[in-house]
Amino acid sequence: MPVNHANIVPDWGGIQLKIDSLRNDFTNGSGVIARNAIQILRDASLVFPEKEQNKYLKSVAGQLLEAKPGMAATVNFMKVCLAKLENFTSAGSFLQFLSNLETRIEKASYICVNSGLRELPLSDGISFITCSFSSVVFNIAHQSKTKLKVLVLQSQWKDMDYGRIFYDRLRETGINSEYLALTDVYDKTFGFALVGADAILRNGSVINGKPSLELAERVKLKGIPLYVAGESFKKCINIPLCEGFDLLPGKLIKKIITDDVF
Numbered sequence: 001m002p003v004n005h006a007n008i009v010p011d012w013g014g015i016q017l018k019i020d021s022l023r024n025d026f027t028n029g030s031g032v033i034a035r036n037a038i039q040i041l042r043d044a045s046l047v048f049p050e051k052e053q054n055k056y057l058k059s060v061a062g063q064l065l066e067a068k069p070g071m072a073a074t075v076n077f078m079k080v081c082l083a084k085l086e087n088f089t090s091a092g093s094f095l096q097f098l099s100n101l102e103t104r105i106e107k108a109s110y111i112c113v114n115s116g117l118r119e120l121p122l123s124d125g126i127s128f129i130t131c132s133f134s135s136v137v138f139n140i141a142h143q144s145k146t147k148l149k150v151l152v153l154q155s156q157w158k159d160m161d162y163g164r165i166f167y168d169r170l171r172e173t174g175i176n177s178e179y180l181a182l183t184d185v186y187d188k189t190f191g192f193a194l195v196g197a198d199a200i201l202r203n204g205s206v207i208n209g210k211p212s213l214e215l216a217e218r219v220k221l222k223g224i225p226l227y228v229a230g231e232s233f234k235k236c237i238n239i240p241l242c243e244g245f246d247l248l249p250g251k252l253i254k255k256i257i258t259d260d261v262f
Contacts, residue, residue: 015044015060023067026160026244029135030198031109031231034073035102037064041081042098045091054085057094061085070207070242072199072234076262077101104261108231109136111259116140116229119257120194122148127190129180129219131155132209133162134196136229141175150177151190157210157244182211185218192254193219197230199239200258204250206230207239213246216253225254232262 018040025033041060048056065078080101088094113136120128120140124147130137131153141150150170155163163179170177180188193215199207206212206228216226228248235258241247 015040015047018043019060019063019067022064026157027165029133029196030068030071030073030234031105031135033068033071034077034233035105037067037074038077038098038102038105040064042095045094045098050091053091053094054088057085058082069240070198070245072207072236072239073231075239076233076236105231105233108233108259108261109139111261112136112229112231112257113139113143115259116194116227116257117144119255120227121191122146124148126192127151127188129153129185129188129190129193129215130166130195131163131211131215132195133166134208134229136231137194137196138166138169140194140229141170142173148176150175151180151188152177153180153182153185153211153215155209155211162209182214182218185215186222190224192224193226195226195228195248197228197234197256198245200228200230200232200235200256201239202235202237204253204256206248206250206253206256207241207245208248210244210246212248213252216248220252226252227255227257228253229257232259235262 022036044057044060061078061081065075068074122144127149129151132155152163152167167177167179195208195212197206197208219226
């Protein structure tokens with residue numbers, strides 16, 4: 001029977017409030033949310049008494065794991081933390097473990113973005129199309145030395161439009177971009193499609209925010225390649241497909257651009 005982690009943790013340092021805030025975070029990308037989950041564990045290790053720390057940290061990690069069940073990065077990191085907790089004899093050793101983990105996360109993101117810059121068909125004047133919100137895709141566009149244009153599809157889920165959020169962020173940093181309705185895909189000319197990933201499954205399929213599947217199917221009909229960019233810490237064997245996400249079968253993906261850190 002699954003453990004009910006709710007109401008086990010005393011709210012010292014506002015830890016429970018931070019967990020609830022992460023659970024209700026539908027604005028940040030999966031990589032940022034995973035980093036925030038690790039920060040919550042760090043905060044928890046500093047406020048809980050060392051005598052009972054492992055018990056409370058297990059509860060915090062369990063709640064964080066359950067908070068975002070469809071985001072592989074958070075699930076993977078919390079599973080690792082739960083498995084390792086018994087090995088730590090002090091708060092200091094656990095904090096060092098989290099710092100080492102964050103260093104590897106930053107390395108993975110750096111390598112993934114630079115792999116995208118090398119492997120994608122980027123050139124002056126090219127346009128690519130994307131949807132949802134991805135920090136990796138943003139960083140590829142931001143760090144590209146080419147004069148490119150990003151076409152961003154409306155990506156509506158409930159009262160949030162992640163496409164509009166992404167488009168606004170691109171515009172704020174001076175990246176040439178255009179916001180589109182999904183029906184505009186057929187009327188636009190672009191070189192390739194590029195989306196991020198919330199999970200990269202072992203069978204070659206990818207989970208990402210809507211309307212990734214519809215975009216993939218439409219660019220396939222146009223004969224245009226779809227690339228996926230996502231760090232290796234998003235790899236998993238299986239993960240639930242949650243509301244607001246799409247499963248992209250491998251046959252629709254030209255290439256998954258990632259790293260080998262994890």
